[in-house]
Amino acid sequence: MTAHITHPGLWANIRQLAFFELQRLLLQRRGLLALLTFALLWVLILAYPIRRAATLMTDPSIRDLAAALDNALLTQLFSWHVPELAVYWGASLFLFPLFCIMLAAGQFAADRQRGTLRFLTLHCSREALFFGRFLGMMLIQLLLLLLTIGATLLLALMREPALTGVSITDAWWIVLNLLIILLPYTALMSVLSLLASSNRQATIYAVLFFTVSAIVLPILDYTLPELGFLHYLVPGMQTDGLLTISPKLALASAPLPIIQSIAYLTLGLLLLKRGDL
Numbered sequence: 073m074t075a076h077i078t079h080p081g082l083w084a085n086i087r088q089l090a091f092f093e094l095q096r097l098l099l100q101r102r103g104l105l106a107l108l109t110f111a112l113l114w115v116l117i118l119a120y121p122i123r124r125a126a127t128l129m130t131d132p133s134i135r136d137l138a139a140a141l142d143n144a145l146l147t148q149l150f151s152w153h154v155p156e157l158a159v160y161w162g163a164s165l166f167l168f169p170l171f172c173i174m175l176a177a178g179q180f181a182a183d184r185q186r187g188t189l190r191f192l193t194l195h196c197s198r199e200a201l202f203f204g205r206f207l208g209m210m211l212i213q214l215l216l217l218l219l220t221i222g223a224t225l226l227l228a229l230m231r232e233p234a235l236t237g238v239s240i241t242d243a244w245w246i247v248l249n250l251l252i253i254l255l256p257y258t259a260l261m262s263v264l265s266l267l268a269s270s271n272r273q274a275t276i277y278a279v280l281f282f283t284v285s286a287i288v289l290p291i292l293d294y295t296l297p298e299l300g301f302l303h304y305l306v307p308g309m310q311t312d313g314l315l316t317i318s319p320k321l322a323l324a325s326a327p328l329p330i331i332q333s334i335a336y337l338t339l340g341l342l343l344l345k346r347g348d349l
Contacts, residue, residue: 085196089204094211107216110171114220117163118227126155126231148316153238156228160221161246161319165311168250169257172213176261177274179205180344185270198344202262206337209258210251217247245319249326253314256307256329259336266343282306307332 097103128134129150152158183189192201221243228239261278268274285306292299303309307329314322 082197082200085200086204086207089196089200090207090211093205093208094215097212106175110216111219113167114223117167118223121163122156122159122224123227125159126228129155129158148318151318152242154228154232154235154242156224156231157239157242157246160224162315164217164220164246164250165253165314168213168217168254169308169311171216172209172254172257173261173278174275175212176209176258177265177268177278178271179209179262179265181265181268181271181274184266184268199341202341202344203337206258206262209261210255213254213258214247214251217250221247242319245323249314249319249322252323252326252329253308253311256332256336259333259340260307262340263336263343266340266347304328305332305335 097107149155149158149162180189183192196204225239225243229236260281261274264277264281265271265274268277289303289306292302310325310328314325
């Protein structure tokens, strides 16, 4: 009789690994400490920059002054119906990628340090392990996005309950855009964590990558303009431009981070499949 294969398929393994990463964050002391740190940071951001900026942005005299300055960034921020979400959008474009780098640095580096990668691949394929960890990191970041945008919405609706409809719509576009923006950062950290021997080393590699990119790429632009395409390898290169447009319009730039993610995920998978565990 022909033996039947009873082990889960690739997608089942990816899904199980992704939810395991989410559970590990919520149940382990280290994960809870990271969540607490992140929560305290956002409490401070909500209580001071977002709340105070929203108060200023609703002041007619401040709005008139911003209009007189004729600055693209100020014009965009003051065009929002919900000032709290406008400030959240600007802050999140920079804070979430930073937190992503720290959070996603441990995708594989800790297992390489402990020597447990080989053990894990005995129970699932390398593809399932790679994409399961990546998806798990994205689920964690989605959870953080929903928690922080929810707190911001609560703050906005306490000030002006009539803005419920437009607040929810804007919040949806913000979460969708930020999730797409975080894709290449997480994929890049998948690659760097495979090259590093510890979480700290993976984080250092990320700092070096972005620092060197910020120094070298402008020089190459000046000396060798034909290498300008190298800018497209750096996650977040479009961030400054996103500040001056609404999240709905920002979705037009989504192909770039998606393509970057595919490129880094392909590189990471090749490293994991061909590397010595």
